[in-house]
Amino acid sequence: MRLAWYWLCGFFTLLIIASHHSSSSCPLEHKQALLQFKNLLTASYFYDELSSWNLSGDDCCSWVSVNCDLESPLKPVTELHLSSIIPKYVGFNMVSLLPLFHIQSLLFLDLQDNSLFGNIPGELGNLTSLVYLDMSHNYARSENIPPQIYGMKNLRHLDLSANLVAGSLSRKISNLSNLEYLNLGSNYLVGSIPPEIGKLFQLHYLDLSGNQLGGEIPMSISELTELQHLDLGLNSLSGSISHFRTMNARLEYLSLYYNNLSGEIPLWLFDLPNLNYLLLGSNSVSLNSAALIHPKFNIKYLDLVSCNISGGIPSWLSQLTYLSYLYLSDNKLSGGIPLWLCKLELVEIDISSNNLTGPLLPCLLESKTLHIISLSGNSLSGELPSKISNATVVRYIILSHNNFSGELPKCITGATNLMRLDLSNNKLSGEIFTKFGFESSLAYLKLSFNDFSGELPLNFGANIETIILSDNGFSGKLLMNFSSMPKLRMIDLHTNRLTGEMPDSLGILKSLNILNLRNNHLYGRIPDSFANLTEMRIIDLSNNRLNGTIPPYFANISGMIKNDLMTVIHSGGNDVTVNWKGSFQVMQADESMRHTTLDLSDNDLSGEIPKYLGQLKCLKSLNLSHNNINGVIPPSIGLLENLESLDLSHNKLSGEIPNLFGINLHDLTTLDLSNNMLTGRIPEEGQISKLVDPNIYANNTGLCGTLIEVSCASPPGEVEDEEGIQLTWDAVFLGYVYGLAWALWLAYFFEIVGQNLIHDVFYRRRNQPNKLLGC
Numbered sequence: 001m002r003l004a005w006y007w008l009c010g011f012f013t014l015l016i017i018a019s020h021h022s023s024s025s026c027p028l029e030h031k032q033a034l035l036q037f038k039n040l041l042t043a044s045y046f047y048d049e050l051s052s053w054n055l056s057g058d059d060c061c062s063w064v065s066v067n068c069d070l071e072s073p074l075k076p077v078t079e080l081h082l083s084s085i086i087p088k089y090v091g092f093n094m095v096s097l098l099p100l101f102h103i104q105s106l107l108f109l110d111l112q113d114n115s116l117f118g119n120i121p122g123e124l125g126n127l128t129s130l131v132y133l134d135m136s137h138n139y140a141r142s143e144n145i146p147p148q149i150y151g152m153k154n155l156r157h158l159d160l161s162a163n164l165v166a167g168s169l170s171r172k173i174s175n176l177s178n179l180e181y182l183n184l185g186s187n188y189l190v191g192s193i194p195p196e197i198g199k200l201f202q203l204h205y206l207d208l209s210g211n212q213l214g215g216e217i218p219m220s221i222s223e224l225t226e227l228q229h230l231d232l233g234l235n236s237l238s239g240s241i242s243h244f245r246t247m248n249a250r251l252e253y254l255s256l257y258y259n260n261l262s263g264e265i266p267l268w269l270f271d272l273p274n275l276n277y278l279l280l281g282s283n284s285v286s287l288n289s290a291a292l293i294h295p296k297f298n299i300k301y302l303d304l305v306s307c308n309i310s311g312g313i314p315s316w317l318s319q320l321t322y323l324s325y326l327y328l329s330d331n332k333l334s335g336g337i338p339l340w341l342c343k344l345e346l347v348e349i350d351i352s353s354n355n356l357t358g359p360l361l362p363c364l365l366e367s368k369t370l371h372i373i374s375l376s377g378n379s380l381s382g383e384l385p386s387k388i389s390n391a392t393v394v395r396y397i398i399l400s401h402n403n404f405s406g407e408l409p410k411c412i413t414g415a416t417n418l419m420r421l422d423l424s425n426n427k428l429s430g431e432i433f434t435k436f437g438f439e440s441s442l443a444y445l446k447l448s449f450n451d452f453s454g455e456l457p458l459n460f461g462a463n464i465e466t467i468i469l470s471d472n473g474f475s476g477k478l479l480m481n482f483s484s485m486p487k488l489r490m491i492d493l494h495t496n497r498l499t500g501e502m503p504d505s506l507g508i509l510k511s512l513n514i515l516n517l518r519n520n521h522l523y524g525r526i527p528d529s530f531a532n533l534t535e536m537r538i539i540d541l542s543n544n545r546l547n548g549t550i551p552p553y554f555a556n557i558s559g560m561i562k563n564d565l566m567t568v569i570h571s572g573g574n575d576v577t578v579n580w581k582g583s584f585q586v587m588q589a590d591e592s593m594r595h596t597t598l599d600l601s602d603n604d605l606s607g608e609i610p611k612y613l614g615q616l617k618c619l620k621s622l623n624l625s626h627n628n629i630n631g632v633i634p635p636s637i638g639l640l641e642n643l644e645s646l647d648l649s650h651n652k653l654s655g656e657i658p659n660l661f662g663i664n665l666h667d668l669t670t671l672d673l674s675n676n677m678l679t680g681r682i683p684e685e686g687q688i689s690k691l692v693d694p695n696i697y698a699n700n701t702g703l704c705g706t707l708i709e710v711s712c713a714s715p716p717g718e719v720e721d722e723e724g725i726q727l728t729w730d731a732v733f734l735g736y737v738y739g740l741a742w743a744l745w746l747a748y749f750f751e752i753v754g755q756n757l758i759h760d761v762f763y764r765r766r767n768q769p770n771k772l773l774g775c
């Protein structure tokens with residue numbers, strides 16, 4: 001019996017093989033189209049994985065990534081699975097796709113994530129049979145959604161997300177009546193959402209997030225009775241959220257966050273039985289705090305940021321047993337942290353920028369699920385629970401801008417997964433006794449603006465990248481063992497009472513980008529080992545007692561010479577790994593990370609300005625003021641074409657102001673050369689001629705020029721008239737103002753860099769192509 005069965009199977013298999021021999025391979029024109037495509041593709045990049053696409057391979061149906069309709073006698077090509085076939089930063093032009101558009105039998109085309117660039121060809125519309133089109137995560141450009149797409153009536157799945165598609169969404173979208181999945185998120189769409197969208201009755205997934213769509217949300221959306229996923233977040237939609245009518249009960253995901261919606265959040269939303277994700281934050285909506293909400297949904301992710309919620313943390317949240325992600329920042333919540341919060345199995349909680357009082361509940365730290373705790377910007381007080389040492393799960397603890405006092409728990413290293421600890425702007429005091437071992441996972445430590453004192457620990461663990469301990473009372477020498485902290489990128493110890501010499505061992509920190517030791521009592525020479533710190537972009541050693549000369553090798557700091565794409569990616573400052581919609585993603589630091597500063601002001605430096613400093617082409621700010629620097633201003637300083645601020649005042653510089661200043665410093669808006677011994681004519685060409693404040697040049701021995709109303713004909717030395725003395729005092733004041741402005745900017749900068757980016761807008765443009773940066 002079994003034998004007969006085998007025999008039958010074998011017979012039918014033979015039959016099938018035989019029948020397929022009727023047409024032994026795919027249509028010739030399909031094969032040719034595919035080979036043409038491959039040739040265009042490999043013209044610019046050798047692509048090995050399509051090696052099976054070749055002339056000797058007879059049947060293109062057997063090629064990798066190609067599927068045919070084997071039931072049909074002609075065996076036409078129906079599916080092309082071409083996602084991620086090209087590595088990042090290589091990319092290929094859209095026109096390479098043209099041959100593929102001849103394969104009219106195509107039903108399925110996946111081109112996701114190929115760094116495709118150029119305009120979307122209208123010929124795409126030739127693929128009228130297409131059911132599934134995914135072109136997401138490319139650099140596809142289009143001034144509008146190509147009108148031909150609206151003719152592709154068979155489409156059920158259309159994904160153009162994360163591209164460069166501009167223009168507005170046409171009413172013709174209603175032609176695509178078979179659409180089940182539509183994703184146009186993270187593009188540059190403008191205008192309003194056409195009401196015709198409500199005619200796409202099959203739609204169960206709609207994502208238009210991360211565009212610039214305005215106007216009101218069309219009422220017709222509520223007619224989409226199959227809809228399970230609706231994402232309109234990160235746009236400029238306006239109107240009242242209360243006009244939003246009852247959505248169908250299938251809805252699982254609703255995101256309207258980061259828009260300009262107003263009005264009161266309709267309570268029926270809380271009755272949707274299948275809703276897992278609800279994101280309404282960062283609008284101007286409010287939730288009636290007095291409303292009695294009995295949530296029916298099994299919500300997992302709840303974003304009610306800036307929803308004007310007052311009173312205590314709403315107790316109905318305690319019923320949400322599936323809640324994992326809770327964002328309530330920027331509301332008016334008051335009172336203490338309720339105990340029931342510990343009973344929920346939260347993964348992330350952010351209740352920052354509210355008015356919470358009382359202590360931090362130790363039970364939160366003992367949670368077996370919580371990864372991120374952010375309670376910054378409240379009035380929480382008391383000591384930090386020593387339970388921190390038993391917090392084995394938590395990764396981020398962000399408690400800045402509160403009223404915590406007492407000492408740092410001795411064993412914070414017991415928190416074995418802790419990556420980020422921000423306790424800045426509290427009233428913490430005492431010494432740091434913690435011994436950070438090699439095994440510590442801490443990458444980011446911010447304790448600035450507290451009253452810590454004593455000596456700094458020798459190290460902060462092998463994984464530390466950022467140390468911000470500024471504005472405390474730390475004293476003693478800088479004895480840190482930098483060789484045990486090889487990943488350091490940022491050290492900010494400004495405004496403490498550190499003394500001693502700058503340690504030579506700093507030179508080990510090859511990845512260091514930012515070093516701020518401003519306003520301490522450091523003395524001695526700038527160590528030679530600085531020559532190794534080639535990735536530096538911000539150096540601030542001002543207001544110490546450093547002496548000796550400015551090391552010539554500052555000119556090798558390539559972070560200040562070039563600032564191209566790769567340096568930004570590799571040295572990209574404080575990239576933050578955040579949990580976004582359930583997965584960890586790296587966010588690149590803000591634009592401001594591209595600033596470059598060298599500030600050695602207010603020290604005791606002597607000798608000349610190294611002439612090679614002019615190589616630091618990307619330098620935006622150079623401050624050497626208030627030292628004892630002598631010699632001439634090297635003409636090469638005039639080559640710092642990105643310089644915006646230059647302060648050489650209060651030194652002993654002599655000679656003339658190089659003419660190059662007038663010609664190359666296009667961006668210079670702040671200049672101070674006062675209180676030196678400069679002579680000769682003040683350059684009157686280019687940008688420098690626009691800086692018309694005579695105080696820039698005050699108190700020099702022999703400058704002349706129309707700006708300071710000293711004729712260059714008269715011999716130098718006769719400048720000392722009444723006006724000259726007037727200038728002197730103005731200069732003092734001006735120098736002060738510039739200095740202050742700069743200090744404030746730096747303070748602001750360090751604040752920004754240190755920020756926690758859990759809920760960050762940068763996500764919005766995460767998918768934008770990286771442009772090459774120059775400087």
Ligand SMILES: *[C@@H]1O[C@H](CO)[C@@H](O)[C@H](O)[C@H]1NC(C)=O
Pocket residue numbers: 051052053054055056057058062063
């Ligand atoms: C051509 O493709 C066939 C498979 O279709 C493969 O076995 C052969 O190695 C390929 N030839 C070259 C030169 O890559």
Ligand SMILES: *[C@@H]1O[C@H](CO)[C@@H](O)[C@H](O)[C@H]1NC(C)=O
Pocket residue numbers: 098099101102123126
């Ligand atoms: C698209 O179709 C038009 C008209 O059917 C035809 O002339 C054209 O050659 C086709 N283009 C491509 C790239 O298939």
Ligand SMILES: *[C@@H]1O[C@H](CO)[C@@H](O)[C@H](O)[C@H]1NC(C)=O
Pocket residue numbers: 147150151152172175
């Ligand atoms: C959309 O459909 C209408 C009517 O069905 C038709 O007249 C129109 O040509 C279609 N538009 C496109 C772009 O296919």
Ligand SMILES: *[C@@H]1O[C@H](CO)[C@@H](O)[C@H](O)[C@H]1NC(C)=O
Pocket residue numbers: 236238239260262
């Ligand atoms: C937001 O909406 C208000 C009216 O509710 C309007 O005045 C304002 O201009 C809108 N802002 C933006 C950025 O669209």
Ligand SMILES: *[C@@H]1O[C@H](CO)[C@@H](O)[C@H](O)[C@H]1NC(C)=O
Pocket residue numbers: 284285286289308310
């Ligand atoms: C915020 O809520 C309060 C009541 O708690 C209300 O008086 C106020 O109008 C609300 N603000 C906005 C902008 O809705």
Ligand SMILES: *[C@@H]1O[C@H](CO)[C@@H](O)[C@H](O)[C@H]1NC(C)=O
Pocket residue numbers: 332334355357
């Ligand atoms: C915060 O709460 C305190 C009392 O608990 C109150 O005095 C204060 O006005 C509140 N601040 C804000 C901004 O609501």
Ligand SMILES: *[C@@H]1O[C@H](CO)[C@@H](O)[C@H](O)[C@H]1NC(C)=O
Pocket residue numbers: 386387388389390
């Ligand atoms: C941490 O846990 C251990 C055992 O699990 C316990 O003995 C110890 O007291 C706890 N420490 C704190 C500070 O709770």
Ligand SMILES: *[C@@H]1O[C@H](CO)[C@@H](O)[C@H](O)[C@H]1NC(C)=O
Pocket residue numbers: 379381403405427
């Ligand atoms: C902060 O705590 C101190 C006591 O440590 C207390 O005197 C002060 O009132 C608190 N300030 C606020 C704003 O809660």
Ligand SMILES: *[C@@H]1O[C@H](CO)[C@@H](O)[C@H](O)[C@H]1NC(C)=O
Pocket residue numbers: 481483484
């Ligand atoms: C500094 O750290 C390195 C690497 O961890 C270690 O080998 C060395 O002994 C330490 N030096 C001091 C003085 O602790």
Ligand SMILES: *[C@@H]1O[C@H](CO)[C@@H](O)[C@H](O)[C@H]1NC(C)=O
Pocket residue numbers: 523524525547548
């Ligand atoms: C620099 O300062 C140190 C300590 O203050 C001193 O010993 C040394 O002589 C000074 N060097 C110069 C060149 O002034």
Ligand SMILES: *[C@@H]1O[C@H](CO)[C@@H](O)[C@H](O)[C@H]1NC(C)=O
Pocket residue numbers: 504507508528529530532
């Ligand atoms: C600079 O780095 C090299 C290794 O790349 C090392 O041998 C040298 O000691 C370092 N120089 C200083 C001054 O730290």
Ligand SMILES: *[C@@H]1O[C@H](CO)[C@@H](O)[C@H](O)[C@H]1NC(C)=O
Pocket residue numbers: 675699728732
């Ligand atoms: C400017 O020069 C005058 C006269 O020599 C001197 O008294 C004054 O201190 C100088 N100003 C500054 C800020 O050094």
